[in-house]
Amino acid sequence: MTAAERDAGTGNEALNGAEVLLRVLDEEGVEVIFGYPGGAVLPIYDALFQQDRIRHVLVRHEQAAVHAAEAYARSTGKVGVVLVTSGPGATNAVTGLVDALMDSIPLVCLSGQVPTKLIGNDAFQEADTTGITRPATKHNYLVREPGTLAQTVREAFEVARSGRPGPVLVDLPKDITVGKAPLTKPALSRLQRLRHQGGPDAEAIARTLEAMKTAKRPLFYTGGGIINSGPEASDLLRRLARKTGFPVTSTLMGLGAFPSPDPQFLGMLGMHGSVEANMATHGCDLLIALGSRFDDRVTGRVDAFSPNSFKVHADIDPSQIDKIVPVDVRIEGDVRDTLEALLEAWGDTPAPDLSTWWNQIASWRSVDGFGFTQDMTPSAVIRPQHAVRRLYELAKETGRDTFVSTEVGQHQMWAAQHFQFDKPNRWLTSGGLGTMGYGLPAAVGAQVAHPDALVIDIAGEASTLMNIQELGTIAQYRLPVKIFILNNHYMGMVRQWQELLHGSRYSQSYSEALPDFVKLAEAFHATGMRATHVGELDDVIRRMLEHDGPVVADICVAEGENCYPMIPSGAAHNQMLLGPDQDSEAAGLTEEGKMLV
Amino acid sequence: MTETIQNSVISVLIEDESGALARVVGLFSGRGYNIESLTVALVDAEQKLSRITVLTSGTPMVIQQIKAQLKRLIPVHDVCDLTEEGPYVGRELALVKIVSSGEHRTEALRIADSFRARPVDTTATSFVFELTGSPEKIDAFIELMRPLGLAEVSRTGIAAIGRGPSVFHLNKEPV
Numbered sequence: 100m101t102a103a104e105r106d107a108g109t110g111n112e113a114l115n116g117a118e119v120l121l122r123v124l125d126e127e128g129v130e131v132i133f134g135y136p137g138g139a140v141l142p143i144y145d146a147l148f149q150q151d152r153i154r155h156v157l158v159r160h161e162q163a164a165v166h167a168a169e170a171y172a173r174s175t176g177k178v179g180v181v182l183v184t185s186g187p188g189a190t191n192a193v194t195g196l197v198d199a200l201m202d203s204i205p206l207v208c209l210s211g212q213v214p215t216k217l218i219g220n221d222a223f224q225e226a227d228t229t230g231i232t233r234p235a236t237k238h239n240y241l242v243r244e245p246g247t248l249a250q251t252v253r254e255a256f257e258v259a260r261s262g263r264p265g266p267v268l269v270d271l272p273k274d275i276t277v278g279k280a281p282l283t284k285p286a287l288s289r290l291q292r293l294r295h296q297g298g299p300d301a302e303a304i305a306r307t308l309e310a311m312k313t314a315k316r317p318l319f320y321t322g323g324g325i326i327n328s329g330p331e332a333s334d335l336l337r338r339l340a341r342k343t344g345f346p347v348t349s350t351l352m353g354l355g356a357f358p359s360p361d362p363q364f365l366g367m368l369g370m371h372g373s374v375e376a377n378m379a380t381h382g383c384d385l386l387i388a389l390g391s392r393f394d395d396r397v398t399g400r401v402d403a404f405s406p407n408s409f410k411v412h413a414d415i416d417p418s419q420i421d422k423i424v425p426v427d428v429r430i431e432g433d434v435r436d437t438l439e440a441l442l443e444a445w446g447d448t449p450a451p452d453l454s455t456w457w458n459q460i461a462s463w464r465s466v467d468g469f470g471f472t473q474d475m476t477p478s479a480v481i482r483p484q485h486a487v488r489r490l491y492e493l494a495k496e497t498g499r500d501t502f503v504s505t506e507v508g509q510h511q512m513w514a515a516q517h518f519q520f521d522k523p524n525r526w527l528t529s530g531g532l533g534t535m536g537y538g539l540p541a542a543v544g545a546q547v548a549h550p551d552a553l554v555i556d557i558a559g560e561a562s563t564l565m566n567i568q569e570l571g572t573i574a575q576y577r578l579p580v581k582i583f584i585l586n587n588h589y590m591g592m593v594r595q596w597q598e599l600l601h602g603s604r605y606s607q608s609y610s611e612a613l614p615d616f617v618k619l620a621e622a623f624h625a626t627g628m629r630a631t632h633v634g635e636l637d638d639v640i641r642r643m644l645e646h647d648g649p650v651v652a653d654i655c656v657a658e659g660e661n662c663y664p665m666i667p668s669g670a671a672h673n674q675m676l677l678g679p680d681q682d683s684e685a686a687g688l689t690e691e692g693k694m695l696v
Numbered sequence: 697m698t699e700t701i702q703n704s705v706i707s708v709l710i711e712d713e714s715g716a717l718a719r720v721v722g723l724f725s726g727r728g729y730n731i732e733s734l735t736v737a738l739v740d741a742e743q744k745l746s747r748i749t750v751l752t753s754g755t756p757m758v759i760q761q762i763k764a765q766l767k768r769l770i771p772v773h774d775v776c777d778l779t780e781e782g783p784y785v786g787r788e789l790a791l792v793k794i795v796s797s798g799e800h801r802t803e804a805l806r807i808a809d810s811f812r813a814r815p816v817d818t819t820a821t822s823f824v825f826e827l828t829g830s831p832e833k834i835d836a837f838i839e840l841m842r843p844l845g846l847a848e849v850s851r852t853g854i855a856a857i858g859r860g861p862s863v864f865h866l867n868k869e870p871v
Contacts, residue, residue: 229715234726238770241714258770292773418764421757 116248116276117146120209123252123282125152129180131171131547132156133164137184138224139211142276156547156576158540159568161188165195165266166537166566167544169204170527174502174545176329178259181208186224189231189270194534196235196266201531202352203327205264207255208236214274215243228270237265242272245280257290263416264327299413299432299440306428307387307411308444314385314409316456317345320368320397323352323530324390324415326523328435333357333523335438336389342442344450346460348376350391352530355520365460366469369397370666371512374468374675375460377664380405381672382459388412390434393423394531395668395695403671413437468664468677469516477634483510483585483656486636487517487557490583493640499553501525504541506562507533509591509662514557536565539582543569546578553581553644560586560653561610570623573649581643582651584616587658595661599676600693620651629653668695699755703732705778705786705856706763707864708748711771712738719769720748729754729762733788733831733853745773749786749856751831776864778856786856790834791816792825796845804844811837822847830854 114122120143124132131154136144147155158164161183168179179199183192189210199206213222229241238258240251248271255267311317319340325332333356340347340363347357348368357364366373368380380386386408391397393412398404404424412420413430420429430437473485487510494501503518504527505511511528520526527545529537542556556563563584573580585591593608617627626646630639636654643650664675669692710716717736724731732751739747752762759777766775778784792813794804801823808815808825811833817824827837831854838849858864 230718233715233719234722243714290770416768418761418768420764422761422764425757 113279114282115142115146116245116271116278116280117142119249119280119282120252120271120276121146121150121153123249124180126285127253127256128177129153132180132182133158133167133171133544134182135159135161135164135184135188137188137211139185139213139273140182140188140209140271140276142273143182143209143211143271155182156543157572158543159571160566161191162195162536163540163543163566163569163572165192165199165206165208166534166540167547167569167572168206168208169195169199169202169537170504170541170544171548172204172206173326173527174524175548176524178205178207178256179544181206183208183210184224185211185213185228186226188224189228189268190226193232193235194532196232196268198529198532198534198537199266200235200237202529203264203323204266205259206266207252207259208266208268210268210270211276212241212270212272215272216274218272228268232268235266236268237263239268239270241270242275245275245278246283248275248280249283250286253285254288254290257288261290263324299430299437303411303428303430304437304440304444307430307441310385310409310411310428311343311345311387311441311445312448312451314451315453316379316383316459317343317385317387317453318379318383318408319345319347319387319389320350320380320391321347321353321356321389322350322391324434325353325356328390328415328433330523332390332433332435332438335435335442339438339442339445342445342448342450344453345387346379346457348372348380350394350397350530351515351528353391354515354526355523358521359519360521365464367515368672369394370399370668371516371662371664372666373464373516374466374664374677375463377666377672377675378463379460383408386410388414388426389437390414392419395423398423399666400669400671405672466677468675473633475633477632479633481630481633481636481654481656483587483654483660484513484517485633486583486585486630486654486656487513489636490555490557490640491518493637493644494553494555495519497553497644500549500551501553501555502527502542502545502549504528504538504545504554504556506538506556506558506565507535508559508562508593509587509595509660510557510559510562510585512592512662513585518557535562537562539563539566539569540572542580542582543572543576543578546580547576554579555581555583558582558584559591560584560588560613560616561590564614567619570620570625570649570651574624578649579647580649582649583643584651584653585656586613586616586653587656587660588613589658591660592662598659598661599665599667616651616653620649625649625651627651627653629655631655668692699757701753701755702759703751703753703779704759704762705784705854706750706752706766707776707778707856708750708766709739709745709773709775709864710748710769711773712744712746713771716746716771717748719771720750720766723765723769724750724752724762727761727765729758733851735853735855749854751854774864776858778858781858783859784856785859786830786854787828788831788834788854789852790827790837791850792827792838792841792846793822793848794825794841794845795822795847797821800844804841807837807840807844813837
């Protein structure tokens with residue numbers, strides 16, 4: 100529909116449910132939908148066809164629609180929207196929904212459903228979608244009455260973006276979208292009770308301030324909550340860190356909230372975090388968790404986690420506080436408000452003298468846990484860390500706004516370790532669920548949201564094959580995405596665990612019968628490139644970055660490389676494996692740890 | 697954590713809508729929390745609110761988690777830990793069928809009387825007793841009836857409410 104037609108609408112004209120749905124999406128500011136058609140959503144696709152306000156991006160698999168919408172949401176701060184059909188359309192979306200749930204990504208997934216009269220009859224392409232997705236979403240709805248359609252969709256957006264964001268599914272039976280439905284006026288939200296009332300608790304802020312003023316070894320431990328809270332929260336974090344002089348470490352999901360090249364930044368903490376971040380977490384006397392959730396990849400052995408620190412935990416979701424690690428001060432609320440309150444409370448207090456602490460951190464930093472040696476003989480094998488580092492350096496030279504997505508595994512950790520971010524919302528990765536196949540569709544979503552930006556999927560050859568069909572989407576929409584595959588012919592992280600924990604028995608982790616990625620790229624109308632030796636690497640990266648279309652770069656890297664440092668499951672932060680030569684038992688690698696994931 | 701396991705009676709006010717109970721039950725099973733008993737019924741037709749009473753157990757940290765996780769559910773209006781909030785009355789209703797004759801029958805009636813259990817169905821060879829009280833009282837009754845022809849038991853699980861004038865759900869916002 101055109102704007103003029105819209106304006107002519109009195110709100111009383113007879114619209115069908117699909118048209119009402121699109122009107123509400125428009126009201127909610129939706130510009131793009133990622134989806135895939137099918138029988139139960141044909142009325143919605145018909146309504147989409149007859150309007151030009153909302154764009155539809157046709158993916159090649161529903162899981163990819165959700166990941167693309169996640170990256171769209173994560174990189175813009177808006178709610179991502181997905182449209183799938185009933186039955187397999189909805190079940191294919193489930194992995195993406197759980198991924199968004201784990202990483203707190205605001206999404207609305209619209210799924211088709213068989214007509215209300217057929218629900219429960221095992222109709223063609225029927226699935227109990229609300230039943231299946233109940234634990235996969237923040238909330239879900241089945242619209243049974245046309246009169247509730249508009250308000251339900253509005254409420255879905257409110258739930259998705261309010262509090263701790265998350266995915267919401269609205270199941271739409273076909274008779275609801277085909278039949279007439281009223282475009283009801285927005286009603287007073289029944290969800291006001293869910294909103295956090297007022298700012299952070301004043302007493303909690305006062306106790307935190309007191310601890311901050313007396314701490315000798317303080318540390319900010321920041322997470323994805325800072326990103327979700329918006330760029331202002333990142334800005335406030337930077338200001339608070341400057342004023343206090345405290346070191347900052349971040350979770351995987353929080354990267355970019357604080358500039359990674361900054362000397363006050365200790366790098367990521369946790370299983371594959373930096374030596375200085377993990378040792379500082381272990382040794383600090385004040386740990387201030389901001390929008391992070393003490394995930395097991397962060398804490399390692401819980402009873403040995405940061406054993407001597409006074410702990411403060413600020414989170415918008417009260418259920419995250421005292422869930423894993425008991426804390427001394429709990430601050431409930433939006434981390435932006437907490438940061439603002441802390442900044443105000445700190446006022447003009449001069450930064451305390453933390454030189455002893457910083458000297459200690461410097462000595463840990465000198466270990467250079469991310470260090471590696473690349474043989475620069477042109478015919479030498481490429482080490483994956485070197486490939487990521489060169490990618491970062493050469494991408495930086497372009498001066499372009501750069502978004503990086505990843506798949507899941509070793510390459511993801513190397514990307515987190517070696518690619519630097521100085522802005523929030525540029526780093527798109529599957530943290531909580533660890534979904535292989537996330538990165539390629541995520542790059543689609545990020546490029547759709549930022550058509551002029553440089554979007555790179557740092558991939559592994561195994562992960563990327565899980566959603567490789569999205570090369571079709573990339574071709575259709577001429578998205579100049581760069582897929583940078585660190586190809587080591589192994590499911591690298593599986594291989595690494597098998598080497599360290601299962602006697603080097605590489606059960607099913609070799610990537611047998613790989614496609615020729617250069618030819619694969621060409622088959623999908625993209626440009627394929629390959630670097631087999633270090634002498635070719637920079638040239639391939641440069642050509643990839645310069646090319647104005649999609650590129651698949653097959654970077655053949657060392658097959659047996661492990662990702663270090665590593666805190667083995669069940670070990671403490673001061674028991675890191677630093678490299679292949681270290682005695683693994685001394686590093687906390689135990690039989691007990693083998694039980695853990 | 698070497699903390700002790702405690703029992704808790706938790707009351708939940710939840711919108712009476714399709715799937716609401718499944719969300720609560722799914723939360724308990726999905727996160728591995730215990731349900732010793734669970735009752736649910738509509739308590740406010742005007743506001744369409746149901747009240748769920750869950751008897752659960754766990755360490756204090758787990759009980760805190762259960763409450764916090766329940767509060768995250770969108771249809772949940774309020775959560776109250778009756779065990780923590782102070783004294784409460786917890787009552788369960790049981791229907792107990794005894795099939796017996798002769799002396800056992802007389803003895804069953806005598807015990808029922810001392811428990812203030814009421815026969816709500818009587819035939820020449822059977823009784824159905826209705827009994828209300830704490831779960832412990834009902835357990836004791838069932839144990840005594842076992843040798844006297846105990847045939848079938850149906851229990852509701854406890855419904856609970858705080859003692860005294862204080863009220864659990866005072867804030868009546870628009871629903």
